[in-house]
Amino acid sequence: MLRSVFCSLFGGLGAFYCLAVASAALAKGPYCQTHNQKWGYPFEDLGGSYLQNKTQWEACVTPPRVVLWHMVLFSLLLGLGLLELLLCGIQVVNGLLGTVCGDCRKAGDREGVGVRALATIGV
Template sequence: MCSGGFAKCLGITLIPLAIISFLCNILLLFPGGKPAEKNEDITDEAWFFGGILGSGVLMIFPALVFLGLKNNDCCGCCGNESCGKRFAMFFSIIFAGVGLLGAGYSFIVSAVAINRGPKCLVASNNTYIYPFHGGDYLSNKTLWSECSGPEDIVTWHLTLFSMLLIIGLVQVVLCGFQVINGLIGTIFGDCCGCCGGGD
């Protein structure tokens, strides 16, 4: 497969992942699927916007660049027919780096949120706090009863942040592939040729 064609496949994959990440982060602002009474009742990591900014907005730009590489028709400079393609592939490495930063940010925020646990209403003092410490609730489900509200907040928190964690990891891998693909395309050019040289 051509380096440009491979990049297009990566772009097609990154778009839906970015949209899902965006939606997951939005849902985290509604603990248990319901509007919070106060912003302070929402888990802090939801406000870091790892899914909206990191795996969402910052991933859209690399995805669009990758999608355009297959159709790039910059076919000449300095008498070298493949120069434009090589420059485009080099340019994609920079955007892949942006994608790596965004996905890495989302991954780290999600990992911290999972380890910390959700902010929830604790019946003993009727306030919103973080009742879990150091991920202890992950291996001991009986601790979940410490959260009296919102309903199913632990499941809600774990499901959405786990999705963001996995999506962030997948995006890191895909952007990493594009860094390698971009280097190959920069050094060797597009194997499919240029200016209508084939697909």
Template structure:
């Protein structure tokens, strides 16, 4: 497969991943599937890791990768293949933007998973209930019994953990795909596109 065609495949893969990340971030504004006041939404949700990092910032490289296959490579400064080579080289910059965006989403998701959701917590030691992030030490990940101490919103712990885990995994996949395009872009810039349009014109009379 030529480097442009391979980049297009990466772009096709990145687009649905970006959409999934945006949807996950939106759903996190409704903890446990419930509508709550904004002050009761976990603070990490407001960092927009899925919307900005793995969403908006990932759409730009995805669109660039999609367009590389159809990029005109002929007639550039007397070098028939330099147009394609320059396009592949520029795609590396967009891949780097994608890595930064997905990396931001991964960091936010990791912190959110570690600290747990904001919920109405029943503190058995004081017999008081208060809105807080009671699992800041991450113990709830291995002890589901602690989840019951979150009274409201219902099912907020599983909701929080599931969606941020999806964001974490999707972000890691996006980083891997963008890293692959960095290598693919370098090969395309150095070696040219094996399926380049100029190859067909060389044999023309």
């Protein structure tokens, strides 16, 4: 159970990294060619306001529809990172409870369970 806790913590770190990268990418905007034929991040100084204002999307000429693609990709990564963080958190709690509590059943309830029980019934 303790190994499960460590693996889940490592997965949680990966989920946090995914959240950080997706958030930074959404804030910075896509790398594209603008009307003045220069490549760069035209939305970098806008602080993410380009996400709601579709008229600003026309600042990117090449590749076509890169702003929509960028938003969909990193929004999906953001959502999946949140889901992964939630599931890893639940697994950490589950593993810690399993490590601390162990098998919380009474000794009498555990009798007849396992290899001995299978041998007595002829399996």
